[in-house]
Amino acid sequence: MRRLALLVLVSGLFAPAVVWAVIETYQFSSPDLEARYHTLSQELRCPKCQNQNIADSNAPIARDLRVVLYEQLETGASDEEILAYMVARYGEFVRYRPGVDRNTLFLWAAPALLLVAGAGLVVRQARRGGKRAEPLSATEQEEISRLLREQNG
Amino acid sequence: MIPELGHVALIIAFCLAVGLALIPMWGSMRRDVTAMNLAPTLAVAVALFVAVAFALLAVSFLQDDFTVAVVAANSNSLLPPIFKFSALWGNHEGSLLLWVLILSGWMTAVALFSRGLPLLMVARVLSVMGMIAVGFLAFSLLTSNPFERLLPNTPLDGNDLNPLLQDPGLIIHPPLLYMGYVGLSVPFAFAIAALLGGRLDASWARWSRPWTNVAWGFLSLGIMLGSWWAYYELGWGGWWFWDPVENASFMPWLMGAALVHSLAVTEKRGVFRSWTVLLAIFAFSLSLLGTFLVRSGVLTSVHAFAADPERGLFILIFLALVVGGSLLLYALRAPAVASRVVYSAVSRESLLMANNLVFTVATVVVLLGTLFPLVMDAFSLGKYSVGPPYFNAVFVPLMALVMPFMTVGPLSRWRDDTAARWLHELLVPGIAIVAIAVSLGFLGKEGFNLWIALAVLLAGWVALGVVKDAWRRLANPGGSLRWRSLTPSFMGMAVAHIGFAGVVLGAVVVTQQNVERDLRMAVGDQQELGGYRFEMLSVGQQAGPNYLADQAVFAVTRDGQPVATLIPEKRRYFASGQIMTEAAIDASIWRDLYIALGEPIGEDAWAVRLQYKPMVRWLWLGALMIGLGALLTVADRRYRTQVQRRDAPVVGVAGVAP
Amino acid sequence: MRLKRFAPLLGFVLLAGLLYKGLSIDPTALPAARVGQPFPSFTQLELTSGREITEQSLSPGPALVNVWATWCYSCRLEHPYLLALAARGVPIFGLNYKDDSVKAREWLLQLGDPYRLNVADEQGLVGLDLGVYGAPETYVIGADGHIKHRHVGILDEGVFDRDFVKYFPDMGVSGSVGAAAGDS
Numbered sequence: 001m002r003r004l005a006l007l008v009l010v011s012g013l014f015a016p017a018v019v020w021a022v023i024e025t026y027q028f029s030s031p032d033l034e035a036r037y038h039t040l041s042q043e044l045r046c047p048k049c050q051n052q053n054i055a056d057s058n059a060p061i062a063r064d065l066r067v068v069l070y071e072q073l074e075t076g077a078s079d080e081e082i083l084a085y086m087v088a089r090y091g092e093f094v095r096y097r098p099g100v101d102r103n104t105l106f107l108w109a110a111p112a113l114l115l116v117a118g119a120g121l122v123v124r125q126a127r128r129g130g131k132r133a134e135p136l137s138a139t140e141q142e143e144i145s146r147l148l149r150e151q152n153g
Numbered sequence: 154m155i156p157e158l159g160h161v162a163l164i165i166a167f168c169l170a171v172g173l174a175l176i177p178m179w180g181s182m183r184r185d186v187t188a189m190n191l192a193p194t195l196a197v198a199v200a201l202f203v204a205v206a207f208a209l210l211a212v213s214f215l216q217d218d219f220t221v222a223v224v225a226a227n228s229n230s231l232l233p234p235i236f237k238f239s240a241l242w243g244n245h246e247g248s249l250l251l252w253v254l255i256l257s258g259w260m261t262a263v264a265l266f267s268r269g270l271p272l273l274m275v276a277r278v279l280s281v282m283g284m285i286a287v288g289f290l291a292f293s294l295l296t297s298n299p300f301e302r303l304l305p306n307t308p309l310d311g312n313d314l315n316p317l318l319q320d321p322g323l324i325i326h327p328p329l330l331y332m333g334y335v336g337l338s339v340p341f342a343f344a345i346a347a348l349l350g351g352r353l354d355a356s357w358a359r360w361s362r363p364w365t366n367v368a369w370g371f372l373s374l375g376i377m378l379g380s381w382w383a384y385y386e387l388g389w390g391g392w393w394f395w396d397p398v399e400n401a402s403f404m405p406w407l408m409g410a411a412l413v414h415s416l417a418v419t420e421k422r423g424v425f426r427s428w429t430v431l432l433a434i435f436a437f438s439l440s441l442l443g444t445f446l447v448r449s450g451v452l453t454s455v456h457a458f459a460a461d462p463e464r465g466l467f468i469l470i471f472l473a474l475v476v477g478g479s480l481l482l483y484a485l486r487a488p489a490v491a492s493r494v495v496y497s498a499v500s501r502e503s504l505l506m507a508n509n510l511v512f513t514v515a516t517v518v519v520l521l522g523t524l525f526p527l528v529m530d531a532f533s534l535g536k537y538s539v540g541p542p543y544f545n546a547v548f549v550p551l552m553a554l555v556m557p558f559m560t561v562g563p564l565s566r567w568r569d570d571t572a573a574r575w576l577h578e579l580l581v582p583g584i585a586i587v588a589i590a591v592s593l594g595f596l597g598k599e600g601f602n603l604w605i606a607l608a609v610l611l612a613g614w615v616a617l618g619v620v621k622d623a624w625r626r627l628a629n630p631g632g633s634l635r636w637r638s639l640t641p642s643f644m645g646m647a648v649a650h651i652g653f654a655g656v657v658l659g660a661v662v663v664t665q666q667n668v669e670r671d672l673r674m675a676v677g678d679q680q681e682l683g684g685y686r687f688e689m690l691s692v693g694q695q696a697g698p699n700y701l702a703d704q705a706v707f708a709v710t711r712d713g714q715p716v717a718t719l720i721p722e723k724r725r726y727f728a729s730g731q732i733m734t735e736a737a738i739d740a741s742i743w744r745d746l747y748i749a750l751g752e753p754i755g756e757d758a759w760a761v762r763l764q765y766k767p768m769v770r771w772l773w774l775g776a777l778m779i780g781l782g783a784l785l786t787v788a789d790r791r792y793r794t795q796v797q798r799r800d801a802p803v804v805g806v807a808g809v810a811p
Numbered sequence: 812m813r814l815k816r817f818a819p820l821l822g823f824v825l826l827a828g829l830l831y832k833g834l835s836i837d838p839t840a841l842p843a844a845r846v847g848q849p850f851p852s853f854t855q856l857e858l859t860s861g862r863e864i865t866e867q868s869l870s871p872g873p874a875l876v877n878v879w880a881t882w883c884y885s886c887r888l889e890h891p892y893l894l895a896l897a898a899r900g901v902p903i904f905g906l907n908y909k910d911d912s913v914k915a916r917e918w919l920l921q922l923g924d925p926y927r928l929n930v931a932d933e934q935g936l937v938g939l940d941l942g943v944y945g946a947p948e949t950y951v952i953g954a955d956g957h958i959k960h961r962h963v964g965i966l967d968e969g970v971f972d973r974d975f976v977k978y979f980p981d982m983g984v985s986g987s988v989g990a991a992a993g994d995s
Contacts, residue, residue, distance in 0.1 A: 022389070023751025023760040025673045038669075045538045047841055047944040051396055051453045053540070056389055060909075061944040064935055089942040091844035096540025098525075103534050107525050111518045111547040115554075118510040125506070126498040431819060438823075451833035462834045469834065473827050480820040487816050524829065531832040536841055 022058055026070050033073045040069055040082060043097050047090045156221050156300040159209030163250075163300070166202035166257070167290040169195055173260075173283030177276035181349070189276035193264035196279045199286060200257035207241075207254045210299055214241050219308050222301045223247055229313035229728045231699040239324040240314040245448060245464075246299035248327060252444075253289050255328070255335045260286065263339060263364070270360060277346035278339075285338055288471040296464045313728030316700070322382035326375060330402060333372020334440045337405055339364035340412065341437035344430045345479055348486045353430055358420035361433065363787040365416055366645070369409040370783030376402055377776035385736055390669070390747050390764050392772060395544040397452040400523045401443030404516050408436040411512035413783070418505050422567060424494050425506065427487045432509070434483060438476040439516070445472055451527060499572055501565040504558050511555040518547050552657065553611060559650055560614040563622035578621060579614075586613035608661035612654035619647045645786030652778025659771025668765040671751070675758040683765025685746060686710045692759065700724040702735070705750055705759060709739060721750040721761075745769050843950075843961035844942050850876075850952055851940035858907050858915055858929035868928060869952060873959070873978045874902035876950040877926070877966070878938060880910040881918050883946040889965045890922050896971070897925035901979060905929035908938045908946050951978045 028034040041055035046062040054062040054069070065086070072082050086094045098104045173195040180188025210223075214237045219225040227247070228240045242248040260282045267275045293299065317323070343361035347353050379402070384392045393399065412432040419429040446452055449465025496502040522539045529537045560583075561575050590613060594606030626638040668683045679688045690706040702722040709716040719737035726733065739746040744767045751760030845851070850866045857864045869876060877893060879886040897903050905926035907915045912931050919926075932938055941950070944963075951960040959978055962970055 023671045023749065023762045025671050025754070025760055043540070043542050045540065047942075050839075051540075056391075064939060068939065087844070089844055089940065090944070091536055091842065091942075093536040093538050093841055096538050097542035097546075098537050098539060103529060104525075104537065107521065107539065107543070110521055111514065111551065114514045114517055115510070115551075118514055119507075122503070122506050122510055123498070126496070126503050427816075434819075445830065449830075449834060451830065451836070451838060453838045465834045466831075469827065469830055472830075476823055477820065477827070480823050484816040484820050524826075526838070527833045527836070528829060530836050530838070531829055 022056055022062075024066065028070075029074060036079065037070060037073055040073075040079065041066060043095065044069070044086060045094045045096050047094060053096060155209050155212055155216075156218070156302060159206045159213070160298065160300040162202045162206040162209065163290065163294060166199050166206065166253075167287065167294060169199045169202060170283050170286040170290055173199060174280055174287050176280075177283075178280040181273055181276045181280070184273075186272065189272050192276045192279040192283075196257070196260040196264040196283070199283070200254075200261040203250075203254050203257045203290075206300075207250055210247065210250060211238060211241055213300075214238060217311065219311050220302050220304060221299075222303045223299050225303055225308050225311050227312065227314050229311040229699065231728065232311075232314055232319070233698055235324065236314055236319045239318070242327050243314055243318040243323070246293070246297045246301075248331075249289065249293050249297050250299050251328065252331055252335060253286065253293060255331045256282070256286055256289065256338060259336055259339055259368075263342075267360075273350065274343075274346055274360070277349055278342045281342035281345045282338055285342075285475065288475065292464075292467055292471065296461075296467050310728070313699070313726065316724065316726045316729070316731050316733045317386060320382065320386055322378055322386065326378040326382055329371055329378055330375030333368050333370075333375050333409075334402070334405060334443065336364065336368025336371055337409060337437040337440050339368060340416075340433040341479070344433035345482065348430060348479075348482050351486060353426045353488050355420050355423050358416050358426075358429065359792070362413075362416045362420055363789075363792045365409070365413055365433075366783045366786045369406070369413050370780045372402070372406050372409060373776055373780035373783060376406055377773050377780065380776070381773045384769070385738055387734075389749065389762070390736070390766065392663075392769065395522075395541045397454045397523050398447055400519050401446045404519050404523075405436050405439040405443060407512050407516040407519065408432060408439050411509045411516070412436050414505050414512075415509050418502055422494055422496065422502060424496065424502060425509075427483075428509070430487065431483060432513075434476070434479050435516075438472075438479075439520075441468070441472050441475060444468055446523070452523070496567070497569040500570050501562065501567045504562045504565055508555055508558050508562065511551055511558070515548060515551045518551070519544065522547070553607070556611040556615055556654075556657070559653070560618040563618050563646065563650070564625070579617065582617050582621070583614060586610060586617060589613060602665055604661055604665050608658050612658045615654040616651055619650050623647060640790070641788035642786045642791075645782045645784070645789075647782070648785060649779045649782030652775040652780075652782060655771045655775030655778060657775075659768045659773075659775060662768040663766050663772070666767045670763050672761050672763060673754050673758050674761045678758075680763060682763045683744070683746075683767075684711060685716060685765065687746075687748070687763055689759075689761070692757070695722070697724065699728065700726045700733075703750065703753075705748075705761070707737070707748055709746055717746065719746065719748050721748045723750045740770060742770055742774075743768060841944075841963070843958070845958050846961060847957060847959075849955075849957050851937070853930070853937045853940065855937060856931045858905070858912060858931040859919065859924075860928075864928065864930065866956070869904045870956060871902075872952045872954040872956060874904055874927075874952055875975075876904045876906055876952060878906045878908045878941075878943050878946050878948040878950075880908050880946045881914045882910065885965050886947045887922075889947050889967070890925070892967050892971075893925040894923050902927055906932055906937060906941075906943075908932050908943060909935040949975075951975060953978065 026034075026037070028037065038055070042053045044054045044065065046052050046054045046057040046059055046065070048059045048061045049057045052059075052062070054065045068085075069082060072085065077085075083095065083099075092098065098107065100108055173192065176195070177189050177192035179185070180191070210221075212218075213221045213224050214228055215234060217224070217228065217230050217237070219228075223244055223246045224240075227244045228237050232240065240247075242251040260279060263278060263282065264275075267278070340361040343357060343364070347357040379399070380392045383394070384390060412429070412435075415425055415429040415432050418425050445465065445468045447454075448461070449468060450461065451465065522544055525539045526537050529535055560579065564575065564578050566574075587610060590606045590610035593609045594601050594603065596602075596605070623639065623643070626643065627634045627636070629635050670680070670682060672680055674680065674689045676689055676691055679686055681687075686709065688708045688710070690708050692703065692705045695702045695704050702724040704720050704722050707719045707721070709719060717739035719739055721737040722735040724733045724735055725731070734749050734751075736747055736749040738748075744765060747762075747764035747766055749762040749764075751762065753759050850869060852866050854863060854865050856862070857868075875896070877889075879889075893903055903925050905928070907929050910931075910933065912933060915929070915931070919929075930937055935943075941958075947965060949962045949966045950958055953959045960974060962974060966975075
């Protein structure tokens with residue numbers, strides 16, 4: 001596997017390192033658990049791979065983590081417990097959905113902040129130019145009708 | 154001999170590009186007509202020699218010349234000829250040559266189609282593009298020479314093209330994507346030329362608009378193909394992964410979306426000039442940034458890069474010169490006086506500004522998410538991952554936010570409008586769409602689905618805005634319909650907006666209603682999924698030209714009626730020993746049935762993934778419409794007669810195509 | 812007013828600085844989450860003796876815990892250097908990770924045994940608790956039983972001198988070790 005990955009690494013620019021689908025046939029005791037398994041396995045990052053979640057990775061460690069995930073779900077662990085378990089062992093790195101902490105606060109707040117700041121600028125801009133537009137002068141009116149005639153004619 | 158000739162051609166192209174970068178620019182400063190007149194000739198000459206180099210590399214690939222390093226690393230004698238050809242750009246060196254080829258193609262196009270433009274403008278634009286060409290040709294020659302030989306230890310056969318790239322989608326995906334990426338250099342060059350000349354007016358906007366639309370259209374098509382390819386070729390049915398490499402192409406697209414609309418305002422009304430010029434610089438800068446991210450290895454991506462810090466440093470220096478230089482120019486030369494043109498807060502200008510704002514914020518957010526792990530790492534604050542859950546959480550609301558603006562935008566008037574008029578136009582059909590959305594929300598199996606209802610609502614509104622606008626153009630008090638008022642530029646907008654609505658609908662429905670099961674199946678087993686019955690009929694082996702495949706044959710029926718026979722494969726490629734899942738898909742407009750073959754389990758059973766994907770085609774059809782719509786706009790009459798027309802912006806005329 | 816126009820340039824300069832810094836960062840390097848924590852508790856069999864051992868058995872520190880397996884090609888390359896280190900008195904404990912114990916014992920008989928003892932982690936459970944994601948990996952545990960450092964990949968003289976030697980103050984200069992490793 002390592003050698004294969006290396007081969008791909010040197011040979012291709014666009015080439016994902018993993019090329020065959022991970023298909024496993026876990027039997028879940030409830031559809032709810034199966035749905036949570038799908039969600040969590042897609043939100044957990046494989047520590048060994050290039051940018052891949054554990055659901056899609058063929059790496060041995062990803063397979064191990066899927067087993068752990070499956071077993072923990074079946075023993076009734078909550079999503080938070082499972083994430084805490086993974087983070088304790090592999091660090092914040094394994095979470096594709098970074099938890100909110102001092103470092104990530106800006107990451108999560110940025111979209112709203114940017115939008116509000118940008119909206120403020122836009123409104124100010126519109127206000128500045130925004131004294132009610134004056135009615136058109138007679139010559140302007142004429143120009144418009146001429147242009148419209150041209151357009152339609 | 155052939156590779157050496159190619160190398161020489163590339164060196165000549167480099168020298169000509171240096172000439173193009175310097176002589177017309179010098180001429181534009183000295184008002185030397187002869188020097189400026191050289192620009193189109195030099196541009197075509199650069200293109201010619203790059204094309205020769207490209208053709209000679211292609212010959213090396215087709216002739217299996219394994220003494221050439223890139224051929225040996227990326228091709229194989231067993232490879233079908235068409236893939237030998239496309240293997241040329243399935244690697245760093247070759248794809249860079251393709252990049253330069255396309256850049257010089259754009260230069261040639263500008264040289265040919267800009268005869269009516271002032272010589273000063275043409276000279277500056279081509280010169281700026283020449284500078285970009287110098288950078289990339291130097292990059293190719295100095296760090297990534299595609300003609301490098303493997304002597305004397307020449308391999309007997311090549312290492313093979315990565316099986317993932319042995320696919321028709323990958324023959325055209327990179328060229329299309331690069332057409333878009335590189336095409337953004339044209340509006341960039343126009344912006345720089347306008348800044349240099351100190352004339353940022355409506356004519357500048359009108360000149361660069363068709364180029365921007367075409368480049369952005371190609372970028373849309375390229376991204377669409379990439380997504381489609383990932384869907385069927387990677388074998389797991391996803392269509393967007395928010396991988397850094399995908400984001401690298403998506404950021405210029407988002408910025409380009411803002412630019413396309415901002416140029417419309419600047420052309421029509423002469424406002425937002427500084428902002429538009431900045432967007433033009435940003436859009437191409439993000440293309441260059443994407444190149445850096447993809448080829449330097451500073452980020453980890455599932456798409457393995459030819460990662461090389463030395464190459465990274467080269468691009469970074471180039472990036473710093475191009476982007477830093479143009480932003481400095483902007484700081485010094487951007488129009489100091491705000492435009493005199495006034496518009497009210499309720500007007501098409503304001504709506505387009507809001508659209509600009511959302512797309513810009515979306516770009517910044519994608520950039521932030523993409524670079525956040527790098528920032529944390531650079532300041533030793535820990536290792537973080539930012540993935541699809543983050544991007545979806547922040548990106549989806551932004552797109553939802555932009556759609557109401559898209560609804561009202563086409564109907565609104567320039568300069569001054571009233572909310573009451575908008576209500577009058579939209580209230581009744583708008584409410585009808587609310588009713589449709591709510592009832593469609595109940596169609597799913599698990600009761601009311603808010604997401605689907607919202608998507609139908611927003612997409613329906615967008616379509617409504619377009620239809621209303623079309624009707625207003627067509628309707629004639631005299632009775633007959635005014636077909637001629639549906640100009641290409643209106644049709645392009647309409648097609649692209651409806652395409653966008655289609656993408657949103659497809660994305661939401663397939664995300665919400667997708668059914669996926671991983672199962673153990675043996676010959677004779679049957680499974681029910683999404684109302685379809687899948688029966689595994691047989692398993693066998695099949696030899697391809699350069700691989701051996703395990704095949705399973707499935708019969709799909711619905712209510713006893715045959716629907717399709719699907720044959721998923723698992724291939725082992727001889728040269729590399731790589732194993733690849735080849736999914737089988739029965740596609741239709743309302744749903745895809747998707748089967749992928751996993752590992753054998755025990756004696757005769759296989760792990761199988763069955764998927765039912767409703768409306769997934771809408772994603773790509775919608776994106777196709779966006780791209781084609783953008784391309785359609787250039788057919789507009791006014792771009793062909795651009796110089797004869799007066800430069801003064803048309804004031805306050807409702808109903809003129811945006 | 813005009814200063815505002817320099818904002819995009821300023822933003823870009825910051826970005827370029829970040830990207831430049833990024834060129835010297837390895838994005839795949841992943842620090843161990845367990846560094847600074849006690850070695851995770853476990854109860855497993857010892858590979859050769861078959862007796863039950865726990866995390867208490869990995870003492871006294873400072874010592875190395877080397878994660879290895881017979882399926883791991885790099886481990887074979889690393890092995891001579893471990894023997895040399897052991898010969899110099901560096902205590903090394905083995906974590907035989909997701910391996911077949913019979914094959915592992917053969918390996919030690921054939922290639923020599925640098926380990927004080929070996930945790931037979933056939934299921935990879937200890938490895939999982941430790942945050943192991945492949946082999947070989949080498950950890951330093953201190954005298955207090957806490958994890959001090961992790962190295963992913965082959966441990967050789969250069970790596971040892973750079974990152975490990977500070978945890979073993981009694982070791983002298985390890986120059987001769989490399990030569991010994993080369994001989995074996």
